[in-house]
Amino acid sequence: MNFELSDELKALQSKTRAFIRDVVMPLENDPRKDSHGPHESLRNELVGLARDAGLLTPHASIAMGGLGLSHIAKAVVFEEAGYSWLGPTAMNIHAPDEGNIHLMEAVGSPAQQERWLKPQVQGHIRSCFAMTEPAPGAGADPSMLQTTATRDGKGYRINGEKWFITGADRASYVIIMAKMEDGSATMFLADMDQTGIVLERNMDAMDSCFTGGHGVLRFDNLYVPEEDILGEVGKGFRYAQVRLAPARLTHCMRWLGQARRAHDAALNYASQRMAFNKPLAEHEGVGFMLADNDMDMHTARLHIWHTAWMLDQGHRCNFESSRAKVVCSEAEWRVVDRSVQILGGQGVTAEKEVMRIFCDMRAFRIYDGPSEVHRWSMARKLVHAAQAAKEQV
Template sequence: MRDDPGSAEAPANTTSGPAADDLTERVRSFVDHQVIPVEDEIATDRETCARLRTAARAAGLFAPSAPTAYGGLGLSMLEQAAVLEEAGRSLAGPLVLNCAAPDEGNMTLLDHVATPTQREQYLRPLAAGEIRSAFAMTEPAPGAGSDPTALTTTAVRDRGDWVIEGRKWFITGADGAAFLIVMARTGPDAATMFLVDAGTPGLTVGRHIPTIDGGFVGGHCQVALERCRVPSSAVLGEVDRGFANAQVRLGPARLTHCMRWLGIARRAHEIMLGYVLDRELFGSRLADLGLAQHLIADNEIDLAASRALVRTTAATLDERGRANNETSIAKTFVSEAVGRIVDRSVQLCGAQGVSHDLPLARFLAEVRPFRIYDGASEVHRWAVARRAVRRYEAARTAGATHA
C-alpha cells in the first residue's frame, strides 16, 4: 500500500536529447517531492499554489508549453510528451506548472493566430500564470457539441463593433477566467473567434455544472452572451475563419490531454504495484498470483502502447503542424486505455482501491469523462472511419489498390 514513484519504470525521453531528459527528470522530482505531498491543498489554498508556482519558476519548470518570447520553455510537442506526462502524475501538477487545460491550449492558439497587440494583452499574462482563460465553443442542445457546425451563438456587425448573442455550457475554467475565447457564427457556413474580457456587459458566467470530475479550476460553467458588444479588435484570427483557426488548438490540445492523463494512469499503476507487493493472501503475495499478473501485464501494455501513440503523433504534429487523423486515433485509444489502467489498479487494490485511503477512486472519477471531453470516442471513430474510406476510394480510383 504505497504511493511509490519508483515502483514502475518511468519512461525515458530518449528521442529529444540530454537537455529534454534532464528537464523530464527535474519535473518528475518536483511533482513527486513537492506537489504530491500537498496536492489536496493546492486547488483550494491559493498560498500553497502560489508558493509552488514560485518554486517551479525558480527551478526553470514553469510554462513548458508556452513560447520562450513570453517566458515559457517553448517545448516542441515531442518534448512536451514526457514532460507533461510527469506533470500529470498529480492532478495538481499541470496547474502548478502552468500547463493545464484550457490555458495550455489557449496559449498555443494565441501564439499562432493572435495579433501582436493581442499577444501582449492576453498571451503574456496567461503564460506568466497571472490570469486564467476559457474556450467557449460548446453549447446546450441542439447547439454545438461533438458537431461544431451546429453552432447557434451568433455575432453580427454593428457600427464597427460585433454583438454576440448565445448560450454556452460546459465551459471549463470560466469562473474566474480573465477572458474567454468565444466561437460564434458569422455566416451560414462560417464562424469567428472573439476575445471577450470578463466583465464585458452582456457576458454572464452562470452556475457550475455538477460532474463526476472536480479537478478543473473554475469548474464547467454555463455562460450567457446577451447583446454582448465587443470591438473589431476582439476578433481572434480572421473573420469567418474560426473553424479552421480552431484546429490550431484542438488537435494539439487533445494530445496534451493524453500526455497529462497518461501521467495519472502511470501513478495509479505504481500505487497498485506497491499494494500487490505488500498484500499477502492464499499463501503468497498478490503480485505472484496469475490473475493479478494478467491485470498488471495489461496495464503495462496499455501504458506502452499509449506512450508510443502519443509520441508518434507528437512527432507528426511537429513535422506537419496538423495531424487530425493521428490525434483522433491517439485521443480515442489513450482515453480508453487510461480508464482501463486506473480501473484495473482499483480492482487489484480491492477495498483500499474504492476507499479514499488511496487516491485511486478519485483518479477513476477524473479520467472517466476524458472519453467524452475533446470529442467523444464515438465521434473520433466515425471521423477515422470516414477518412479511411475516403483514402481507399481515392486510391482505388487511381488504380493503386487491389480488390
C-alpha cells in the first residue's frame, strides 16, 4: 500500500477543504434547522452550492454524474467534508443516502436507477433504509426480521414496523427489508408518499445532523409490484452486506473530520489560554491529552485507509470493516471527549462547536452495529480461522 496521494487527489482534497471552510462553515449558524437536523430548504441550498463547486455526490460513478471516487479517494474527501456537520449534507454523502446510492448502483435495475438513483445523485431527492425494528424484531441481529412480504398477484404486500429510520421524514423513497414466506429476506423499493406507508413519529434523538431525523415507520398492507424488488428475491441479507461494509467505513471517514475539528478547537484554545502563568498546552495534563488525540486520529486514519485500500483491491472486508468501525468510533469519540475536557466550561456550552460534535458523535458507537456486536462477530471469525488452520496442519 502506497500512502502517497496522487497530485489529482491532493488537488481534490484541497478543493474540498476550501469549499467546506469558505462556503459551508459560514452557514453552520443558519436558523433553518430543527431538533433533527438541517431543514429541507437549507439542505437544498447546500446541495446547490456543492453542485456549483463540482463536488456533489462525488462517490457516484462518472456515468451517473459523480466523480467515481475509489474507496481511498473517498477516505480523503469524506474526511474533509466531515470537518463541518453540514459538509456531508452539502455534498450528498451523508447517511443513509451515501450507502443507498452505492447499493442502488450495485444492484438496481436500469429502470430503478433511472427512476430513483439518477435524481438522487443529482441531489433532487433523499432516501431512507428501513431495516431496524422494535423488539422482538431485527436490530443488531438481522435474522430477527419481523416485517413480512406476502405474495399478491404480480407483487407483494408488506406489513410491519420499523424504527430509527434515518432521514424518513420527507424522504422520496425507501428501501425496505422484509421477510419472505420461506424465511429469506428481500429488499423492496417504494415511494414514500403511498397510503400504505405511515410515518408515525420522529424520535427525539441526541444527534441533530441528519435531515429528516430518525423516524418510526409502519407498513400497512403496502403493495409493491415485482418490478420494484431490488435485486433478486431472497438475497436481501447478501445485499445488506454490499451496502454495510463500505457504509461502516464512510461513517468512520466523516466522523474523523469532526474529531479533527474538535481537536483543532481544543489545540487552539490550549495554545492561547493562560493558567498558572503559562499556556494550558504547556501543562503536562493538557499536553498529554493533545498528544493522545493525535495518536487516536492517526490510528483511525490508518484503519480507514487500509480497509479502503482492501476494498479497492476487491476484497469483501466484512472483518476489516468491523474492526475499523470499532477502532474509529471509539478513538474518534475519545478525541472529542478529551477536547471537551480541555475546553472546560466552553466545551459544554454552545460557545464552542465541540459540544455539538460531542452530542452528534456519541451515537456513532451504536450506528451500523454496536461495538460489542462487532467484537463478538470478529471473535467468532478469529476462532473459526484458527480452527481451520489447525485442521490443515
